[in-house]
Amino acid sequence: MSWTLHAADLPDLARGATLLGTGGGGDPYIGRMLVEQVLGDAAITILDPDEIEDDLFVIPTAQMGAPTVMVEKLPAGTEPTLSLRILEDHLGRRADATMPIECGGINSMIPLIVAAETGLPVVDADGMGRAFPELSMETFAVYGTHGSPLALAGEGGERVIIDTGDDDHRMEWLARAVTIRLGGVGHIAEYAMTGAEVRRTAVPRTLSMALALGRAIREAREAKTDPFAAIEQTLATTLYSHVRVLHQGKVVDVERRTTEGFAKGVARIAPADGQGVPLEIRFQNENLLALRDGECLAIVPDLICVLEAETAEPITTEGLRYGQRVRVLGISTPEMMRTPEALAAFGPAGFGLDLPFRPVEACGVP
Amino acid sequence: MSWTLHAADLPDLARGATLLGTGGGGDPYIGRMLVEQVLGDAAITILDPDEIEDDLFVIPTAQMGAPTVMVEKLPAGTEPTLSLRILEDHLGRRADATMPIECGGINSMIPLIVAAETGLPVVDADGMGRAFPELSMETFAVYGTHGSPLALAGEGGERVIIDTGDDDHRMEWLARAVTIRLGGVGHIAEYAMTGAEVRRTAVPRTLSMALALGRAIREAREAKTDPFAAIEQTLATTLYSHVRVLHQGKVVDVERRTTEGFAKGVARIAPADGQGVPLEIRFQNENLLALRDGECLAIVPDLICVLEAETAEPITTEGLRYGQRVRVLGISTPEMMRTPEALAAFGPAGFGLDLPFRPVEACGVP
CATH class of the missing domain: 2.40.390.10 (CV3147-like)
Known part of the structure; x- marks a missing residue:
């Protein structure tokens, strides 16, 4: 079922996403602050993957880099949407929605920044079902939707496009080199796909799950019951x-x-x-x-x-x-x-x- | 004056370009072989920079990397023209001519490969007046024409576009990272410009000069006169x-x-x-x-x-x-x-x- 996300949901979502990050994925705290800043009193529409049209055009957005750097090097704030726009311009087509490539850590938040800025809805699914360190480690890729072309935006307004055909390891290899030279963090749009491809290749309803996990932990604490039992x-x-x-x-x-x-x-x-x-x-x-x-x-x-x-x-x-x-x-x-x-x-x-x-x-x- | 270059001119051109390479620029020998292979009995039109139209659209082409790698890692041969096509596609405009970014070393030959394959003419000028190690070291940049967007083609068909606005050092920094991960050599198209910009920013007639230098050295040897006097x-x-x-x-x-x-x-x-x-x-x-x-x-x-x-x-x-x-x-x-x-x-x-x-x-x- 599609639903609506508000700024008040973000602390719970961040907590659940940190759990699904399994130690990595970057601390969602900074991402959460950025979403709150842009979102204000507005709301983000979260689309259930089973309900989207087959030809909905989805461009996932994310941050790439070392989590140790991500917590120290703050984004300028304009990069997430810039990465989407670079890929749209390159493809000559506007996105109907964005989506996480990973539901763990900060990448649960990046598509929400894009959604808050652009008004696009976010598909409730991702390509990792957790967090992974490399861009090729995606159920999207495993089930036949590839990452190229990838758009990469730097905080200085740098625009990079990388197209390695269906070789997602090569894409990761080249994008990582650029990210390192951008100072350890870059913002990306990649794995552009249709609604039908989302259903075939994505792990469904992981944003909902992250929010439910974070909420359950908080409510158990407030009720002084066992948060581990709630998980x-x-x-x-x-x-x-x-x-x-x-x-x-x-x-x-x-x-x-x-x-x-x-x-x-x-x-x-x-x-x-x-x-x-x-x-x-x-x-x-x-x-x-x-x-x-x-x-x-x-x-x-x-x-x-x-x-x-x-x-x-x-x-x-x-x-x-x-x-x-x-x-x-x-x-x-x-x-x-x-x-x-x-x-x-x-x-x-x-x-x-x-x-x-x-x-x-x-x-x-x- | 515009003139025509044939395969028989290439050994002299390569010798002169090696001299202008001042130790670097990569050995033109392999580039020369690639030009000969594509060119056969045909000819390449070399345009004098003083005679081109103001609105001629010129896309320079080159190889980037460490010369020590260039002599050991042979290009697949398709990369030079691919780099031009990537930039044309990105800009939505076809080139009227190509041009060297440096007249020393292998980069005297790369635009000739493109010209032989595509039939485009080559402008008799370059942006270094010799060879330099970095993409930002261009008279083009010094006099106000910048390198971005840069297109980079890898031997595996990788396509990369880098746009850093008017920051040519940043462009070099990011393109170098990609080149290193491609194995030390990449093929690039960059510094797209008009004929008027060529006249304002390029070192004129350096291809002619390289050819004249190489020819003078050979003819002095053949005549058993002093080749240094000929230089x-x-x-x-x-x-x-x-x-x-x-x-x-x-x-x-x-x-x-x-x-x-x-x-x-x-x-x-x-x-x-x-x-x-x-x-x-x-x-x-x-x-x-x-x-x-x-x-x-x-x-x-x-x-x-x-x-x-x-x-x-x-x-x-x-x-x-x-x-x-x-x-x-x-x-x-x-x-x-x-x-x-x-x-x-x-x-x-x-x-x-x-x-x-x-x-x-x-x-x-x-």
């Missing part, structure tokens, strides 16, 4: 229905470096009782792998989410600090993200991990 | 009228590294008699500075050319080898390349050299 209840009726507690404990070590345009590293979380083996989480912008004593507890593309142990506030990798008390959740992803072709794009092999994918609900959890 | 005679009636012998001797050391997309280094040439101080030549793709015992003998943008001592065959920096017997010439550049605004773009300060420009004819030469 589980919210997800039970979605395509992300399995939730496992992988670990509970204290952050004891974070190695993090920003290299080649990505934030890469490892976090270690000691058990709550101080006894036993710490959990190790490896990340490249997003959390990719949770290991304990050499045993894989959850692995990409399933979600590995680190949350503040009391409040269930999700924590990004750049927000991880020594001493934080956290609970780590493993959450299953939709079947369309676990097919062999999807796993080839953004499963363990897509990240150079020499481990097979095992659904989080099938991993041995003590 | 001097050829240049005497051009805008490059001062020729100085800076040094004669043996190459004893070459430090060269390919870094950030450029070939940078230092060459040292011992005196012919084995006595005295070696000449030191610093280069970034092209030779920038000739020093002896701390004294500047010639400095960019004047030409510093290393030639084989007997035959006057010009030698590129990547062709420099220990033991080569060479003569080093300093050649003056046209006044439009020595104005304060030109020196700011591609004089010593443009390369981070902490030395003032001194015309080669005014430098102390023993």
Whole structure:
């Protein structure tokens, strides 16, 4: 069902999007501020993917870069809509709607900035069903809609168009180089597609889900009930229905470096009782792998989410600090993200991990 | 005067263009082969810049990258014309002619490939009057015609458009990043301009001059007369009228590294008699500075050319080898390349050299 989003919804949406960011995707806080500034008292129409016309012309919009840079280098504010306009001009066609390419992190917000500025509606779907570090890691691409031509806007008004045909890895490779030289962050419009292609290739209703998750956590806190139970209840009726507690404990070590345009590293979380083996989480912008004593507890593309142990506030990798008390959740992803072709794009092999994918609900959890 | 170029002219043109490359610009040998292959028995019309219409629409074409890579990574052959087509499509206008952006090295040949393939004429002028390592180092830019939008074609059919308004340094910065990720070489179309702009901003008749230089050297060899005298005679009636012998001797050391997309280094040439101080030549793709015992003998943008001592065959920096017997010439550049605004773009300060420009004819030469 289509619905209307208001500025008052944004804090909940940001919280849910941070959870779906699985440590990455960039902190949505700044994006939220930008949406609020542009939106004011107006509203954004969110279109249900099952209700849109087959020939609706959709241009997704996003930010690309290292999350560690995104939180420090604020956008001028004009880039998101500029990226859309560059691609429209190049294609000689105006968009009927925009859409997220990823529902986790700041990229839940970028299409809302565009919508607030242009009056375009936003399709309630995305191409990652979470956050991923690379532009080629899209269900759009896995199911046959490619990213090119991509438009990239810089804060100095730089306009770049990249067209690599159906080679989305090549597109990512070239766009990343430009983004690095723009200072680590660029704004993009890519994966232009029709309504029919949205239905075939996108993960549906992920904006709604992010909003529902953020709202459930807040309401549980206000009602002084268990926010983790609220998360589980919210997800039970979605395509992300399995939730496992992988670990509970204290952050004891974070190695993090920003290299080649990505934030890469490892976090270690000691058990709550101080006894036993710490959990190790490896990340490249997003959390990719949770290991304990050499045993894989959850692995990409399933979600590995680190949350503040009391409040269930999700924590990004750049927000991880020594001493934080956290609970780590493993959450299953939709079947369309676990097919062999999807796993080839953004499963363990897509990240150079020499481990097979095992659904989080099938991993041995003590 | 406009004239016609045939395949038989290409070896002479390549030799002259290598001399004007001042050590860089890429070896024109491969470019020459590509022109010959496409041209066959046909001819290319070369337009005199003083005779073209004010509204002739000119799109210059070139290769960008590190010369050390250019000689090893052969183009697929389709890229030069593809770059022109990308820019034409983007601008919604067909070119009436192409033109070199630099007359030194391989970029003397790239517009000829385009001309041979498309039938377009080539304007007898360029924007560097020699070779320079960066896209912003153009008399075009110095006198108010800017490079954006730039089209970049990769050997895999990649299409990139970069538009940074009138900031040609930013254009260079972003295009260089893409070129590096394409493997070190890219083909570009940029600085689209009218015939009137050509007359205002380009160094005139540099293709003719390269051809005349290469022909004079060959004919002197064939006649067993002095090829260095032939060079001097050829240049005497051009805008490059001062020729100085800076040094004669043996190459004893070459430090060269390919870094950030450029070939940078230092060459040292011992005196012919084995006595005295070696000449030191610093280069970034092209030779920038000739020093002896701390004294500047010639400095960019004047030409510093290393030639084989007997035959006057010009030698590129990547062709420099220990033991080569060479003569080093300093050649003056046209006044439009020595104005304060030109020196700011591609004089010593443009390369981070902490030395003032001194015309080669005014430098102390023993």
